[in-house]
Amino acid sequence: MLNVFTLVNGRLFQEEIASADTLAHVTPVWVDLEAPTPEEKSWIAEHFGVTIPEDVVDDDLEESARFYEEDNGELHIRSDFLIDDDQTPRNVRVAFILHNKVLFSIHGEDLPVFRLLRLRARRIPALIEDAKDVLLKLYDADAEYSADALEGIYDSLEAVGARVLKKEITDSDAALVLAAIAREEDLNGRIRRNVMDTRRAVSFMMRSRMLNAEQFEESRQILRDIDSLDSHTAFLFDKINFLMDATVGFININQNKIIKLFSVASVALLPPTLIASIYGMNFKAMPELDWSLGYPYALVLMVLSVIAPFWYFRRKGWL
Known part of the structure; x- marks a missing residue:
């Protein structure tokens, strides 16, 4: 899917792209490719001179291949973005290419952070001025999305804690509690990985000297927001370990009651x-x-x- 966005009166406007000829009549600031087809990749190569390789969003890239600048000035960034799905939370790799003041983003599935930015940029004037603003706003929205996911973990663990600590827990209840704790632990780990990756990407942009003074200060604010999330993820890991130990302790108590019954019966x-x-x-x-x-x-x-x-x-x- 090919989504092309232009700036109209300080707002993002999505252009309808039906054919390759349509691209010749637009001046985009952001080109978003979701699971692009070979035909769409050829359109991008023909009109913008950007070649998108097949392995651009592979997960097995070397660390040195995640942030680099080409000789022609193209800036390449690979970042992970979080999807807090009720069934399978996951991190999705996104490839960014900054070429001739146009940001190209390539990913395999739709991302909540991208939807959030598109919604805000349509409603809020002067939110975005160029392609670098789009990239920074994506990372800003990603940090905010991670914070919302952490709040969801707090709520889930509070319900689990009430179930574990305020009543006698059976083995069947313990199994459900352990499954819930395992899911929240997995999500918390993915959030920690996500904010770490965002921190690295923003730090790379600051070191590359591609940002103006206002964008540099915005990057510093994003890093401060990310730093504030680290303490929350660490606290949640401790809380998860406590609830895990408490649940396993109740399971051991229930098992000890059974062993105790057999021991008393054998002695009697x-x-x-x-x-x-x-x-x-x-x-x-x-x-x-x-x-x-x-x-x-x-x-x-x-x-x-x-x-x-x-x-x-x-x-x-x-x-």
Whole structure:
């Protein structure tokens, strides 16, 4: 999908691109390619002179290939953007190419940060002045999106904590809690990776001296916002570990209760087993034959020998 944006009265305006000839009549500031087809790539190469390789958004790029500048002045940046999906949170690689004052972005799927910027740039005048502003605003929106995702983790962990700490938890509840904790831990890790990648990209832009004074100050503010998120991710990791340990502790308690029950039962059944074994011995004068109350006496003695240990254990608080 090919999305071309121009600046009209300080606002982003999306142009309708139906064919290659349409590109000749627009002066874009941002060209966004979502899962571009070979035909769309050929349009970009023909009208803008930008060649988009097949592996531009591969995840196995070397670190040195993520931020670099070509001899012709093209600036290449590879960044990860977060998708906080309810089912599968993930980081999506986006390739940026800054060429002749036009920003080209290539990615495999639609991103919430891109939708957010398009919405804001249509409504807020003078938000964007050039292609570099588009790139900075994307990173700014990415930091804000990460902060919103962290707030969602706070809310989810608060619900999990209420479930774990305010009532007795069963094994089935513990399984659900562990699954919820694992999801939030995975999302928190992806947010931490996302803000780290954004920090590196913004720092590269500042070091490359491509920004004017106003954009440089905006970059510094983005870095400050990202730094403030680090403490939140660290706190959430500690909270997740605490809830994980508490849940595993409750599982161990439930298992210990079962083992305790079997231990008490085995100890309580030792006396009647002893009595039964004694009465089952082949004595010369067997009580059950020489005494008419032998069998009832043995049964009563076995029952009492079972009750006595349970009474003692309950009195000691072991049951």
